Amino acid sequence: MPHVEDPLFDPIALFQRSVRSTPHGAALRINGSTITYAELDMHSRRVAAWCDMHCPRGARVAVHGRKTVLAYAGVLGILRSGRSYVPLHPEHPPLRWQTMLARAGVTCAVAPSDVLPKLSEAGIMRSFTEQDIPTHSASEVDRIGAEAYVMFTSGSTGEPKGVAVGRPQVAAYLRHVTLTYPCTSADRFTQFFALSFDLSVHDLFVCWAAGACLCIPPDDAPLRTAEFARSEGITVWFSVPSLVEVMHRMRSLKQGAMPTLRLAFFCGEALRTDIARQWALAAPKAATHNFYGPTEATIAITAQRITPELLDKDDPWLPLGIAFPGHQIRVMREDGWYDTGEGELLLHGPQVNTGYLGDEQATRAAFLRSPEGFGPWYRTGDRVRIEEDGSIYYMGRTDDQVKLAGHRVEPGEVDAVLQPLIPDGTAVTVPVEMEGTLRLITFIDAPADTEVLFTALRSRLPRAMLPERIITLVAFPYGAHGKLDRKALKEMATHG
Amino acid sequence: MDRNALRTLLLERIGDRLDRIGIGRAGAEDDLDLLRSGVLDSLAFVDMVVILMDASGKEIDLERALDRPGSTTVGGLIELFTTP
Numbered sequence: 001m002p003h004v005e006d007p008l009f010d011p012i013a014l015f016q017r018s019v020r021s022t023p024h025g026a027a028l029r030i031n032g033s034t035i036t037y038a039e040l041d042m043h044s045r046r047v048a049a050w051c052d053m054h055c056p057r058g059a060r061v062a063v064h065g066r067k068t069v070l071a072y073a074g075v076l077g078i079l080r081s082g083r084s085y086v087p088l089h090p091e092h093p094p095l096r097w098q099t100m101l102a103r104a105g106v107t108c109a110v111a112p113s114d115v116l117p118k119l120s121e122a123g124i125m126r127s128f129t130e131q132d133i134p135t136h137s138a139s140e141v142d143r144i145g146a147e148a149y150v151m152f153t154s155g156s157t158g159e160p161k162g163v164a165v166g167r168p169q170v171a172a173y174l175r176h177v178t179l180t181y182p183c184t185s186a187d188r189f190t191q192f193f194a195l196s197f198d199l200s201v202h203d204l205f206v207c208w209a210a211g212a213c214l215c216i217p218p219d220d221a222p223l224r225t226a227e228f229a230r231s232e233g234i235t236v237w238f239s240v241p242s243l244v245e246v247m248h249r250m251r252s253l254k255q256g257a258m259p260t261l262r263l264a265f266f267c268g269e270a271l272r273t274d275i276a277r278q279w280a281l282a283a284p285k286a287a288t289h290n291f292y293g294p295t296e297a298t299i300a301i302t303a304q305r306i307t308p309e310l311l312d313k314d315d316p317w318l319p320l321g322i323a324f325p326g327h328q329i330r331v332m333r334e335d336g337w338y339d340t341g342e343g344e345l346l347l348h349g350p351q352v353n354t355g356y357l358g359d360e361q362a363t364r365a366a367f368l369r370s371p372e373g374f375g376p377w378y379r380t381g382d383r384v385r386i387e388e389d390g391s392i393y394y395m396g397r398t399d400d401q402v403k404l405a406g407h408r409v410e411p412g413e414v415d416a417v418l419q420p421l422i423p424d425g426t427a428v429t430v431p432v433e434m435e436g437t438l439r440l441i442t443f444i445d446a447p448a449d450t451e452v453l454f455t456a457l458r459s460r461l462p463r464a465m466l467p468e469r470i471i472t473l474v475a476f477p478y479g480a481h482g483k484l485d486r487k488a489l490k491e492m493a494t495h496g
Numbered sequence: 497m498d499r500n501a502l503r504t505l506l507l508e509r510i511g512d513r514l515d516r517i518g519i520g521r522a523g524a525e526d527d528l529d530l531l532r533s534g535v536l537d538s539l540a541f542v543d544m545v546v547i548l549m550d551a552s553g554k555e556i557d558l559e560r561a562l563d564r565p566g567s568t569t570v571g572g573l574i575e576l577f578t579t580p
Contacts, residue, residue, distance in 0.1 A: 091534070223531075223538060223562045242539065249542045250558040405537065437539050454516050463534040469512050 009175035010167060011201075012079050012142055014209035016041075022185050026213040028072055029188075029232065035069055037211070040076065043069065047077020047110055048139035050128045055108040059083055060150060062101060062124065064111035065195040066090045067216050070130045074110030075195065075204065077128075082143030084164070086150045087196040090115075092462045096160065098122040099460075103162050103357050104150050150357060151198045151295050153408045154465065156400070158416025162357035169298040170201065172350035176324045177202065178209045180303075181263060181289070185211035188260075189236045190229070192217060192243060197406070198295045199267055203238055212236070226252040226282070233260050237286065240268035240406030244275050253282040260285075267291035267300050268406030270394055271318045277311050292320040292392070294408075296366070296378045298351040301327055302392055320384070320392040326350050330370075331386055332379065337371055344398050345384045348377045402431040402438055404464050414442055414467055417460050418453055422446045428476065429467055430486055432493040441493040442467040445476050469493075497552040502574045505551055509544060510535060526571030541568065545576070552577045 007013055018025070019041040028035040035043075055061055063074040065087045078085040086104050088097050088111075101107075101123045109119055113129040128136070148167045152160035183189075189207040191214050193200040207214045215232040217225070225247055229237070237258075244266070247253050261283040266276075271290045279288065293300035304310075304321025323329045327350070331343025346368070354376055355363030369375035383395040400411050411429035418427035425446025432441050444453075450470045457466055477488040497505075507514075507521050513535050514521055519528065530536045536544060545558060554577050566572035 223541065223568070224559065227559060227563070246538045246542055249539070249546065250562075252559050405539075435543055437543070451515070454518065457516075458518055463517070464537070466516050468516070 006171055006175055007144065009171040009178065010144055011148065011170055011174060011205040011208075012076070012144070014174060014178070014205060015076060016142070018185070018208055018211035022211040025185050025211055027208060028069065028214050028216070030067065030069060030216040031218065034213075035072075037208075040069075040073060042138060043073035043133055044076035044080055045138035045140070046133060046136040047073050047128055048080040048142070049137050050132060051078055051081035051083055051108070052139060054126045054128075055081075055083060057082070058145065059108060060086050060104045060106045060147075062086045062088050062097075062106045062109035062111070062119075063195060064088050064090060064109065064115055064119070066112060066115075067191070067195070067219070068112060068130070070110060070112060070133065071195060072204070072214075073133065074128070077139075078110065079145070079148065079167075080139065080142045082145035084145060084147035084149050087194075087200075088119075089194055089196040089462065092196075093459050094118045094122045095459050096461065099159055100152050100162065103152075103159075149198075149201070151196065153295055154401070154410040154413050155359075155362070156410040156412035156416070157362075158413055160413075161359060161362055163295045163353060164355075164357055165198070165295070165298055165353055169351045169353055170205070172326070173202075173298050173300070173324075174205055174209060176326075177206055181206075181265075183207070183210035183212055183236060183263070187212035187235045187263075188233050189214050190217070190234055190238055191215060192239045197268075198299055199238065199240075199406075202265070202299050207236070223250065226257050229258045229261065234258070235260055235262050237261055237264040237283070239266065241266050241271045241275055242269065242405045244279050245272075247282075248275055248278050253278040255281050256284055257282040258286075259283075262286055264288040265291050265300075267293065269403040271306075273311060273313065273315055273318055276306055276318055280306070280308075280311060290318050290321060292394075293351075294347075294378065294380055294382075296353050296380075297347045298353065300324075301347055301349075301351055302329075304391075317394060320394055322390040322392070323347070323349070324351070327352075329386060329390070329392065330377070331384065340386045340388055342383070342385045342395065345380045345382045345386075345392065346377045347380060348375065352376055352378050400431075402440075404438060404440075407462075407464055409440070409465050411440060414440060414457065414461065414465060417457055418442065418444070421453055421456055422448050426476065428484065428486075428489065430489045430493065432468075432490050434468070434494065440465070440467040441489075442470045443473055443476065443489055443492075444470060445473050447472065497577070499574055499578050502548060502552065502577055503570070506544070506548065506570065506574065509547060513540070524570050526569060526574075527566075528570045529568050530570065530573065531568045545573070548573070548577055 023038040155161040264286040288306040291300035333343040367376040414429040477485040
């Protein structure tokens with residue numbers, strides 16, 4: 001029984017359409033090799049057949065996120081089998097994988113053979129590896145499951161939160177984006193995002209819906225981005241603004257540096273107007289769009305076309321745009337819900353999911369019903385202003401969450417790992433801007449061996465979440481009302 | 497600025513990051529890749545190059561320089577500023 005409201009825009013239906021129309025066209029460009037749609041189709045059908053033989057129906061299956069043909073065939077094959085995938089970032093510690101796999105109930109994985117020992121430690125019992133690609137039988141049947149993937153985001157209680165994203169929600173996103181920003185088989189897409197970052201779902205399926213080629217940047221050249229775009233003839237770009245900031249600091253954003261680009265999307269963090277100006281110079285033919293959306297609302301849910309008029313304004317940040325059709329936005333203030341004005345942004349509509357895996361408390365806190373009694377409305381934690389025309393302007397966070405290179409980070413997750421190691425003290429992590437970049441600094445008020453603390457952090461957290469330093473204080477600073485003075489902590493971190 | 501002085505400056509600036517990643521200053525051999533090891537992220541690496549540019553007084557074309565194999569290692573980074 002199909003669950004997708006509009007099966008034409010189901011990710012697998014879109015991929016299959018391109019397999020039929022351009023079987024010999026390039027689907028993937030990876031490490032100098034090209035994989036055709038027919039080849040990727042066959043590889044993924046083998047993964048699907050393996051899932052049918054080894055994983056319970058409806059099970060979730062992990063995909064190790066190293067960007068190989070196996071991983072892309074894995075994502076497709078798992079979806080084709082009617083199951084959902086759980087991507088594992090290749091550089092995250094196995095203990096974090098273990099937590100995520102246990103939370104999602106995963107025991108099967110598609111992964112390179114060299115990581116099987118680590119995956120086994122994390123709870124994986126059966127694996128499909130690169131050695132199975134040439135030999136395994138292929139599935140002839142595709143199934144549409146209810147769920148597409150589970151992505152994990154930082155959780156302030158010390159454990160990552162799993163968002164189970166439905167296939168109807170993904171289909172709703174793909175319907176809007178593929179119709180609004182048409183692409184063709186002549187296009188060449190970037191694939192910068194980690195597979196464990198939900199923006200990668202846009203990369204894969206918007207590209208494959210068009211029969212276009214998905215170009216994977218070489219991992220030995222993380223700073224040669226402009227050269228990658230030129231040499232691969234990239235026409236469609238999607239990244240976090242931080243990547244452009246790196247290019248800007250490298251002085252790579254020279255006039256016309258990326259002449260082949262015709263379409264560009266940014267998402268994952270606020271887009272600065274000065275960076276967008278530099279971008280417009282480097283990619284003069286690119287129509288550029290600023291997207292916004294939390295994982296809970298499937299990839300992105302608002303868009304703003306960046307026009308010369310917007311770039312001329314003095315605003316430091318570009319607007320988030322308006323909600324995709326079919327969605328409703330409101331703001332919540334202490335005295336109620338409103339359609340316009342300032343407040344915490346609330347999202348409702350076909351892309352909004354229903355909660356966190358196995359975490360009723362967090363689900364109840366973030367997924368609400370409206371005063372009129374319908375839902376779910378996702379409470380974003382983003383403070384915004386909604387204008388009369390529906391345009392949304394970002395104003396900050398209502399909590400401590402920060403974005404580091406597009407990744408959501410709850411500083412409280414760092415504190416939760418450290419707290420058991422300093423029973424007589426407290427750990428408080430604050431985000432601090434250092435040399436133009438946001439970094440985390442942790443303060444503790446009890447003597448501790450920082451090497452022991454860092455060892456514990458490294459075993460549980462991604463590198464991007466490790467604090468820059470751990471500073472020991474005699475006592476925390478408190479304000480007049482007895483509240484911890486975070487501003488004073490930030491001052492200490494900056495000025496010593 | 498000679499090789500030793502550049503190395504000292506580099507280790508001084510990334511010392512905390514070497515510690516947090518569990519490598520330590522003593523582990524910062526010439527072949528340590530600062531990006532792959534996670535000692536620096538892309539933004540921090542580019543900032544580091546700019547700091548070394550300012551200190552050495554040598555202006556380099558970053559995009560071209562980083563095209564060289566091994567340019568993101570400790571040794572490769574120092575080499576950028578010590579070879580003509």
